Amino acid sequence: xxxxxxxxGLVAPMDRVxxxxxxxxxxxxxxxxxxxxxGRTLFYDWRYLPGEKPNPEFVLNFPRYKGASVLLARAxxxxxSSREHAPWALLDYGFRAIIAPSxxxxxxxxxxxxxxxxxxxxxxxxxxxxxxxEQKEGYTLSVDLETQTVTDDSxxxxxxxxxxxxxxxxxxxxxxxxxxxxxxxxxADYEKGRNPQAPVFxxxxxxx
Amino acid sequence: MAPQTLYxxxxxxxxxxxxxxxxxxxxxxxxxxHEGTSPQAFSGLKAAGRKVRRxxxxxxxxxxxVPTKDRNLPLVDDIAAAQFAALERNCKEAGVRLFDMxxxxxxxxxxxxxxxxxxxxxxTIVCGDSHTSTHGAFGALAFGIGTSEVEHVLATQxxxxxxxxxxxxxxxxxxxxxxxxxxxxxxIIGRIGIGGGTGHVIEYAGxxxxxxxxxxxxxxxxxxxxxxxxxGMVAPDETTFAYMEGRPFVPRGKDFEAxxxxxxxxxxxxxxxxxxxxxxxxxxxxxxxxxxxxPGMVAEVTGRVPDPGSxxxxxxxxxxxxxxxxxxxxxxxxxVDIPLDRVFIGSCTNSRLEDxxxxxxxxxxxxxxxxxxxxxxxxxxxxxxxxxxxxxLDKIFQSAGFEWRDSGCSMCIGMNADVLPSxxxxxxxxxxxxxxxxxxxxxxxxxSPMMAAAAAIEGHFVDIxxxxxxxxx
Numbered sequence: 001x002x003x004x005x006x007x008x009g010l011v012a013p014m015d016r017v018x019x020x021x022x023x024x025x026x027x028x029x030x031x032x033x034x035x036x037x038x039g040r041t042l043f044y045d046w047r048y049l050p051g052e053k054p055n056p057e058f059v060l061n062f063p064r065y066k067g068a069s070v071l072l073a074r075a076x077x078x079x080x081s082s083r084e085h086a087p088w089a090l091l092d093y094g095f096r097a098i099i100a101p102s103x104x105x106x107x108x109x110x111x112x113x114x115x116x117x118x119x120x121x122x123x124x125x126x127x128x129x130x131x132x133x134e135q136k137e138g139y140t141l142s143v144d145l146e147t148q149t150v151t152d153d154s155x156x157x158x159x160x161x162x163x164x165x166x167x168x169x170x171x172x173x174x175x176x177x178x179x180x181x182x183x184x185x186x187x188a189d190y191e192k193g194r195n196p197q198a199p200v201f202x203x204x205x206x207x208x
Numbered sequence: 209m210a211p212q213t214l215y216x217x218x219x220x221x222x223x224x225x226x227x228x229x230x231x232x233x234x235x236x237x238x239x240x241x242h243e244g245t246s247p248q249a250f251s252g253l254k255a256a257g258r259k260v261r262r263x264x265x266x267x268x269x270x271x272x273x274v275p276t277k278d279r280n281l282p283l284v285d286d287i288a289a290a291q292f293a294a295l296e297r298n299c300k301e302a303g304v305r306l307f308d309m310x311x312x313x314x315x316x317x318x319x320x321x322x323x324x325x326x327x328x329x330x331x332t333i334v335c336g337d338s339h340t341s342t343h344g345a346f347g348a349l350a351f352g353i354g355t356s357e358v359e360h361v362l363a364t365q366x367x368x369x370x371x372x373x374x375x376x377x378x379x380x381x382x383x384x385x386x387x388x389x390x391x392x393x394x395x396i397i398g399r400i401g402i403g404g405g406t407g408h409v410i411e412y413a414g415x416x417x418x419x420x421x422x423x424x425x426x427x428x429x430x431x432x433x434x435x436x437x438x439x440g441m442v443a444p445d446e447t448t449f450a451y452m453e454g455r456p457f458v459p460r461g462k463d464f465e466a467x468x469x470x471x472x473x474x475x476x477x478x479x480x481x482x483x484x485x486x487x488x489x490x491x492x493x494x495x496x497x498x499x500x501x502x503p504g505m506v507a508e509v510t511g512r513v514p515d516p517g518s519x520x521x522x523x524x525x526x527x528x529x530x531x532x533x534x535x536x537x538x539x540x541x542x543x544v545d546i547p548l549d550r551v552f553i554g555s556c557t558n559s560r561l562e563d564x565x566x567x568x569x570x571x572x573x574x575x576x577x578x579x580x581x582x583x584x585x586x587x588x589x590x591x592x593x594x595x596x597x598x599x600x601l602d603k604i605f606q607s608a609g610f611e612w613r614d615s616g617c618s619m620c621i622g623m624n625a626d627v628l629p630s631x632x633x634x635x636x637x638x639x640x641x642x643x644x645x646x647x648x649x650x651x652x653x654x655x656s657p658m659m660a661a662a663a664a665i666e667g668h669f670v671d672i673x674x675x676x677x678x679x680x681x
Contacts, residue, residue, distance in 0.1 A: 023644075027621050027645075032247075032287070045643065075403065079502075080338065082337060083245065104406065105436070177360050187365065
């Protein structure tokens with residue numbers, strides 16, 4: 001996984017609450033067997049007219065947001081389906097960070113597995129960012145995971161909270177599976193401790 | 209020891225190792241796999257030179273993109289065919305049991321797990337699918353995961369997890385006739401909102417939950433994710449054990465008795481603390497119909513499509529406006545006046561034998577409205593299909609003008625040929641009414657199987673409680 005330390009980029013707005021992962025990547029693209037090329041499928045049904053012509057009314061197709069890499073979103077972003085295709089598509093399109101008041105659990109988790117930083121800010125801060133973004137074309141934000149700050153060029157400087165362990169993993173781009181396999185002995189001990197013969201067919205041990 | 213919740217007991221029993229300030233490593237007892245979210249996990253595993261640690265605890269099935277008719281003919285969808293081939297190859301190489309689309313046990317992953325007895329109380333169960341919460345109906349800790357986590361479980365049989373908060377949703381009293389598990393869960397989501405359960409594991413309790421069959425409890429737990437919850441659970445009881453006994457993967461004889469006595473200790477201890485508690489009165493729940501583009505946008509069947517102006521919050525108001533525009537509905541329209549193009553009875557929410565029996569009971573001796581373009585019944589599994597056929601339900605549906613299909617996810621997600629055409633309106637027993645969920649531009653109304661069945665006969669929604677099947681009343 002590519003690490004995330006600090007990112008500065010053009011901000012694009014997604015001014016809707018409860019954006020579900022069916023919108024982020026529609027189902028027809030879940031039949032792929034690789035992780036590549038999902039950028040084209042991002043917000044597909046909103047983004048394109050028939051024949052895959054860009055829909056000029058969709059916000060990411062506005063010329064001023066071309067090349068955006070920070071997505072400003074509303075509450076409960078990424079709700080619904082667990083599809084990791086959603087962060088794959090965001091990343092492949094070019095988004096490295098998301099800023100929203102809240103996220104759905106599975107989506108939030110999936111972002112950290114893919115080098116995307118989902119920043120959580122308070123409702124009024126996010127509302128403020130939407131205003132700044134509307135007022136200034138080319139509005140750019142820096143998101144710094146080391147200092148846990150969001151800053152802009154006109155002096156805005158906000159702290160954000162993130163779980164320290166998730167932060168460390170993302171800063172280092174650690175391989176999750178590698179981290180877990182360091183506990184191989186403990187996993188093996190756990191497996192020996194209960195139901196070693198036939199875990200599928202046999203009786204279960206009572207909960208401890 | 210301090211009183212514990214069902215969730216805490218299962219959590220503690222599965223901690224492999226933990227350090228303060230870090231997520232715990234928890235052991236996963238059953239890993240369910242389907243074609244849609246697993247190919248990249250198997251490829252990742254292979255690329256890293258890793259193996260599937262516990263193929264014996266891993267169960268795979270084809271469900272999301274399988275055709276529901278002409279399954280014996282070659283597939284017309286090449287991309288789906290490649291995904292099925294990948295699953296078959298991956299399972300073969302790893303020694304994972306696969307229920308392919310021709311297997312008599314094939315079906316929707318969340319239908320076959322419980323039906324075969326793979327799902328058991330006290331277990332941790334994961335799947336790369338958000339509706340894994342379904343299995344919590346048995347008093348298991350079951351939740352959906354992303355593909356990176358699928359790979360993680362394949363490699364280690366563990367997951368790194370933060371403990372969630374615990375929420376109790378207590379549904380007191382008895383539900384009225386015509387009100388089902390689906391109406392209960394839609395009413396709950398309507399109350400707490402689609403983000404209301406975020407960060408929590410919900411335990412459903414109370415008389416109305418206890419009185420539900422296992423099928424009903426699965427419907428309730430299934431839609432926990434639609435409230436944003438990590439998982440939903442119901443403590444196992446005699447209803448659970450009676451359902452389980454004799455199923456293929458359930459222990460037998462003395463082993464079963466030993467298991468039951470252990471499972472009985474899982475229930476939340478009296479006095480255990482929840483981080484949040486919500487109570488509902490079942491007697492006050494009416495049949496529910498969604499009007500918008502998420503499951504929280506829901507009304508009673510006797511109600512009307514709301515006026516966006518009635519929402520206090522500006523963000524909610526805008527969301528309602530956008531939803532009504534997508535749904536092509538006018539504020540103030542009576543729910544029962546909404547005309548339908550199609551009806552879909554199926555999905556991991558409502559495609560089990562009880563659902564089909566209830567729907568068949570409604571349509572028996574009647575016929576779907578002429579205005580309807582399609583009425584579809586898709587059993588959740590081939591076992592359910594066979595059982596339903598042995599009871600003659602297929603004949604009842606077919607005589608009433610329904611199509612009777614082979615099992616799969618079908619029009620809940622529209623990854624196969626069963627797609628809701630753009631601009632059409634569907635009464636669906638599935639779980640999501642998101643934009644384009646059943647097909648781009650399609651308009652979904654979520655309802656119970658009985659409500660869907662009656663709507664098929666009338667061509668519009670009706671209040672099942674007062675409906676006698678005489679058209680035009």
